[in-house]
Every structure is written in structure tokens, then in C-alpha cells.
Amino acid sequence: MQKIVAVTACPTGIAHTYMAAEKLTQAAQSLGLHIKVETQGAMGIEHKLNAQEIANADIVIIASDIKINELHRFDSSHIFFLNIEDILIDAIKTLKTCLPK
Amino acid sequence: MQKHIFFSIQKPALEMREISALKRSAGFFNSLIQIHNISRGGFANCKYALKVMSLNWRVGDLCQIKIEGLDAELSCMVFTDLINDYFQMLYTNHKRVAHEVTLSYQHSLESPFPFYFHQQKVDPETQYKKNKILLSLARMITSTHYKPLLSALLEREKISATGISSKIAMPHIISDLVDKPWIIVLPSDKNIYWSSHFSNIHLIIAIILPRNASTQVFKSIIKLSCMLLNPAFSQLLLQSNDPLEIETLLIYCFKY
Numbered sequence: 396m397q398k399i400v401a402v403t404a405c406p407t408g409i410a411h412t413y414m415a416a417e418k419l420t421q422a423a424q425s426l427g428l429h430i431k432v433e434t435q436g437a438m439g440i441e442h443k444l445n446a447q448e449i450a451n452a453d454i455v456i457i458a459s460d461i462k463i464n465e466l467h468r469f470d471s472s473h474i475f476f477l478n479i480e481d482i483l484i485d486a487i488k489t490l491k492t493c494l495p496k
Numbered sequence: 497m498q499k500h501i502f503f504s505i506q507k508p509a510l511e512m513r514e515i516s517a518l519k520r521s522a523g524f525f526n527s528l529i530q531i532h533n534i535s536r537g538g539f540a541n542c543k544y545a546l547k548v549m550s551l552n553w554r555v556g557d558l559c560q561i562k563i564e565g566l567d568a569e570l571s572c573m574v575f576t577d578l579i580n581d582y583f584q585m586l587y588t589n590h591k592r593v594a595h596e597v598t599l600s601y602q603h604s605l606e607s608p609f610p611f612y613f614h615q616q617k618v619d620p621e622t623q624y625k626k627n628k629i630l631l632s633l634a635r636m637i638t639s640t641h642y643k644p645l646l647s648a649l650l651e652r653e654k655i656s657a658t659g660i661s662s663k664i665a666m667p668h669i670i671s672d673l674v675d676k677p678w679i680i681v682l683p684s685d686k687n688i689y690w691s692s693h694f695s696n697i698h699l700i701i702a703i704i705l706p707r708n709a710s711t712q713v714f715k716s717i718i719k720l721s722c723m724l725l726n727p728a729f730s731q732l733l734l735q736s737n738d739p740l741e742i743e744t745l746l747i748y749c750f751k752y
Contacts, residue, residue, distance in 0.1 A: 405656075410717070410718070413718045417722050417725055437718075438714055480656065480659070483660060
């Protein structure tokens with residue numbers, strides 16, 4: 396099973412961060428993929444990804460309109476940067492763009 | 497005629513006596529009476545016990561009784577009573593009993609935090625333009641200090657537009673300019689272009705939170721945001737023009 400880790404963030408941190416996280420989780424489930432989503436919002440960093448989870452991930456996604464905290468954790472990963480609005484419109488389609496063809 | 501009742505279910509399943517009460521009462525009327533699980537999807541005609549039984553339920557789910565037909569008014573009255581007996585009643589739009597009866601239910605649905613709630617149609621004077629609507633919104637909150645509030649809202653929109661689904665926009669900021677959370681709901685008769693992919697906006701839900709808002713407030717607003725991902729729930733907000741109904745649905749999100 397492909398392992399995905401993702402970080403979501405938005406400027407205010409009360410809506411888009413969590414909506415995108417929810418959408419990504421639903422989409423991954425329906426595609427039969429394993430996902431863990433870290434949220435960086437008004438509640439601070441939740442479900443924080445550790446070094447091992449990042450190293451073991453097949454796909455790393457950052458969905459944010461702003462610069463995320465602790466980006467350096469992903470220095471040795473290939474990152475897919477996704478647009479939050481695209482995820483809200485069609486999460487499955489957007490997630491598929493990150494999967495190997 | 498169309499009537500409806502909202503309630504929440506407090507158990508993981510409907511009991512036999514509840515299903516048969518729904519069936520028995522639905523049998524008295526010609527109207528089509530359906531039970532919908534808004535949170536989880538799925539609906540059934542109340543007359544068909546097996547179908548009702550086969551729906552999925554979880555504690556806290558938002559449910560709706562939807563009544564359509566010539567005797568909707570009368571059946572809504574009967575079902576309002578029934579729902580109140582068996583479930584956690586949230587809202588009924590029955591004309592006569594609605595106000596006096598549901599008012600007392602509102603107490604049981606006290607919001608977990610105090611907030612200013614305001615609902616009104618988008619003023620045609622805004623010409624249904626995004627920036628003018630945001631201006632009118634800021635002025636609803638304060639008639640004197642609306643300028644910094646407006647620029648904060650515009651600043652947020654500049655980073656990314658706040659359209660969140662095909663018909664709803666949710667401009668939201670955290671600001672020092674308010675002392676209590678504000679939730680302003682503006683339905684619109686006309687399409688609003690929100691400079692996002694979601695172009696035909698019909699409902700604006702604006703949220704302005706004070707900077708020192710409690711974790712409880714943030715958590716509640718996050719719950720509301722996630723609930724808005726549910727198209728069936730969004731549809732309820734889009735269809736309603738009763739402020740009490742909208743406020744009830746918002747508070748439901750905060751609580752469950």
C-alpha cells in the first residue's frame with residue numbers, strides 16, 4: 396500500500412487547513428491509500444509527522460497557501476505542492492496527480 | 497407544501513418502538529414523509545419500516561424529517577410532537593407551533609460559547625460585488641472602525657479566495673477589532689463572483705473571531721468548516737431563509 400504524508404495549512408487556520416485534511420483523508424481512503432495528515436492551524440501543529448514517517452513515505456504532499464512551519468523536515472523528500480482550492484473542488488483528482496503513472 | 501423538522505439521534509440505532517411510531521404516524525397522512533440522515537447520507541420513507549431500519553446511524557447524527565404534500569402542515573404538527581417525544585428536537589418549521597414550541601428546545605441547544613449572530617439578505621446596493629459585500633459586512637460589525645476590518649478581510653482574500661464549495665463562500669479572519677465571535681450569514685438572490693473557482697456563490701458565511709478566542713471556539717468553528725464539506729448539510733443552509741433555523745444548524749455543528 397502506498398504511504399502518503401501530508402501537511403495542510405492556511406492563513407487563518409480555522410477552516411481550509413482542516414477541510415483540506417478531511418478531504419485528503421477521504422480521498423486517500425477511497426483510493427485505498429494510507430495517509431497521515433499533519434494540520435498546522437489555529438490549534439497549533441496536530442498529528443505532527445516525525446522523521447521516520449517522512450522517510451518512510453512514498454509520497455509527500457504540502458497543501459497550503461502559506462509557508463509551512465518546519466519545512467526543513469522535508470529537505471530530502473520530493474514534495475508535491477497542492478493548491479487547497481483544488482483539493483476542495485476534487486480531492487481524488489488532485490491526489491491522483493501525485494501518484495506514479 | 498413542504499415542511500421539515502431537524503433532530504439529532506442520541507443512540508447508535510433506532511429502536512423498534514421509534515420505527516413503528518414513525519410508520520404509524522406516517523400512515524395517517526397522504527403526504528410523502530421521509531427520514532433523512534444528513535450526517536451520514538441516506539433516507540427512507542417513514543411508511544417502510546424495513547427501509548428505515550436499514551439506514552446507518554451514529555450517536556449525534558443530524559437527521560431531518562421531510563414532509564411534502566397537501567396535508568404537510570398537519571402532519572408536521574404531529575411529527576413535531578413525535579420527534580420531541582423520542583429524539584433530541586432541534587428545529588421545526590411548522591408555522592403555528594414552530595415559534596412557541598421550538599423556542600423552548602433552543603435552551604437545550606445552548607451554544608458552547610456566546611457569539612453575535614446576524615442574518616440578512618445581501619443588500620442589492622452592493623451590486624453583488626465581492627468587495628462591496630465585504631464592506632457591508634464590516635459595517636454590520638462596527639460603524640466606526642470598519643476600515644481596518646475590511647482591509648483585514650481583503651488581505652485574507654488576496655492570499656486565496658475563500659470560496660469553499662460550489663455555492664458557499666466563507667470569509668474568515670481573526671482580529672483584535674472584535675470582542676466576541678461574529679457569525680454573519682448573507683444569502684443572496686443573485687450569483688456572486690468570488691474570484692475563485694467556485695464562481696457562483698449564493699451564500700456567504702462570514703466568521704470574525706477575536707484573537708483571544710478560546711480553544712473551544714476554534715474547535716467549534718473547525719467542526720463547522722468540516723461539516724460544510726457535506727453537500728447535504730450545505731444544501732440545508734442554502735435553502736433556509738429562517739435565521740433561527742440557520743443559527744440552530746450552526747450551533748448543532750459546534751456541539752456535535
